[in-house]
Amino acid sequence: xxxxxxxxxxxxxxxxxxxxxxxxxxxxxxxxxxxxxxxxxxxxxxxxxxxxxxxxxxxxxxxxxxxxxxxxxxxxxxxxxxxxxxxxxxxxxxxxxxxxxxxxxxxxxxxxxxxxxxxxxxxxxxxxxxxxxxxxxxxxxxxxxxxxxxxxxxxxxxxxxxxxxxxxxxxxxxxxxxxxxxxxxxxxxxxxxxxxxxxxxxxxxxxxxxxxxxxxxxxxxxxxxxxxxxxxxxxxxxxxxxxxxxxxxxxxxxxxxxxxxxxxxxxxxxxxxxxxxxxxxxxxxxxxxxxxxxxxxxxxxxxxxxxxxxxxxxxxxxxxxxxxxxxxxxxxxxxxxxxxxxxxxxxxxxxxxxxxxxxxxxxxxxxxxxxxxxxxxxxxxxxxxxxxxxxxxxxxxxxxxxxxxxxxxxxxxx
Numbered sequence: 462x463x464x465x466x467x468x469x470x471x472x473x474x475x476x477x478x479x480x481x482x483x484x485x486x487x488x489x490x491x492x493x494x495x496x497x498x499x500x501x502x503x504x505x506x507x508x509x510x511x512x513x514x515x516x517x518x519x520x521x522x523x524x525x526x527x528x529x530x531x532x533x534x535x536x537x538x539x540x541x542x543x544x545x546x547x548x549x550x551x552x553x554x555x556x557x558x559x560x561x562x563x564x565x566x567x568x569x570x571x572x573x574x575x576x577x578x579x580x581x582x583x584x585x586x587x588x589x590x591x592x593x594x595x596x597x598x599x600x601x602x603x604x605x606x607x608x609x610x611x612x613x614x615x616x617x618x619x620x621x622x623x624x625x626x627x628x629x630x631x632x633x634x635x636x637x638x639x640x641x642x643x644x645x646x647x648x649x650x651x652x653x654x655x656x657x658x659x660x661x662x663x664x665x666x667x668x669x670x671x672x673x674x675x676x677x678x679x680x681x682x683x684x685x686x687x688x689x690x691x692x693x694x695x696x697x698x699x700x701x702x703x704x705x706x707x708x709x710x711x712x713x714x715x716x717x718x719x720x721x722x723x724x725x726x727x728x729x730x731x732x733x734x735x736x737x738x739x740x741x742x743x744x745x746x747x748x749x750x751x752x753x754x755x756x757x758x759x760x761x762x763x764x765x766x767x768x769x770x771x772x773x774x775x776x777x778x779x780x781x782x783x784x785x786x787x788x789x790x791x792x793x794x795x796x797x798x799x800x801x802x803x804x805x806x807x808x809x810x811x812x813x814x815x816x817x818x819x820x821x822x823x824x825x826x827x828x829x830x831x832x833x834x835x836x837x838x839x840x841x842x843x844x845x846x847x848x849x850x851x852x853x854x855x856x857x858x859x860x861x862x863x864x865x866x867x868x869x870x871x872x873x874x875x
Contacts, residue, residue, distance in 0.1 A: 492816025562611020590810030722774030
């Protein structure tokens with residue numbers, strides 16, 4: 462009983478004292494932001510037919526559906542081309558900034574707005590990868606996904622290493638964040654206008670105003686009393702929200718694989734080992750016909766891939782209790798999605814699933830990758846003529862510092 466109490470106490474202390482999985486959430490942030498950005502850029506010539514005024518799913522039809530399911534989409538606020546172009550550009554910009562980790566808390570909300578606005582405008586234009594992006598964009602709002610590998614982390618590292626002098630010199634020594642308050646006020650003004658026009662109501666009104674007020678409360682408490690009880694309490698709440706969202710992301714990934722595997726088991730083509738053969742014979746899923754024909758002509762390979770896919774998907778959630786087996790199956794699934802991207806021509810679906818799988822990657826592996834990337838970047842800039850030395854971001858190979866110190870220095874929620 463004492464041992465159980467000790468383990469329980471240690472677990473509670475861990476989930477309230479730190480935001481877990483900083484490297485995993487950073488990879489998820491970068492992966493989904495990059496996937497959505499690449500999709501938007503590739504579909505730039507077709508954007509009007511997919512989500513805009515020329516879509517087969519007309520604005521009136523979308524308006525009727527939204528009135529029934531109450532989904533959020535800012536594209537329903539106006540049917541003008543200028544409004545559509547502005548929202549599409551905002552979705553692209555927020556993807557770039559979230560991927561770079563600039564003001565991640567704010568950009569994660571704007572990123573979610575862009576994803577929901579476009580996808581809910583034409584819900585029949587997507588596939589399974591769009592559904593994953595849809596869900597993960599919502600979960601990322603509640604995570605601290607900019608603790609490492611972000612511009613926010615670099616700004617916080619500079620704030621921690623700023624020279625500290627006498628109390629009278631602190632205002633000049635420590636960097637003052639002016640962008641954060643201005644961004645918060647601008648977004649608050651825009652939210653007020655939308656609310657006054659009656660475009661937001663019900664649950665979405667509470668969600669956006671709640672996020673805006675919580676960011677302002679965090680800044681105000683951290684500004685006035687960075688070491689006070691109120692700031693520590695809010696810090697615990699934020700860490701709990703982060704850890705809960707991280708758990709939801711992991712559970713969501715497991716559910717995707719488990720449900721897909723168990724549904725496949727019920728299909729006769731998966732039972733007789735021929736299911737993989739049929740998409741290889743479809744022109745729509747054959748960007749490389751010669752490669753598809755080569756794989757489809759080997760019956761043994763088709764059978765092994767078919768049964769292997771089902772086995773890996775069904776078994777993966779149960780392998781989380783064994784780290785070594787989990788890592789082997791994780792590598793197998795990432796390779797499988799890479800093959801799907803090439804052979805079946807589904808790159809964005811595969812990228813979305815790989816980004817979701819990244820939440821299970823070992824921290825040691827991610828830190829090594831971060832170290833390799835930092836060294837490669839340093840070597841690249843060192844070879845540039847008259848290049849300026851680029852400092853290596855602190856946190857790439859170290860555990861992130863306490864966020865209470867970070868926000869006391871920075872002064873505003875990113």
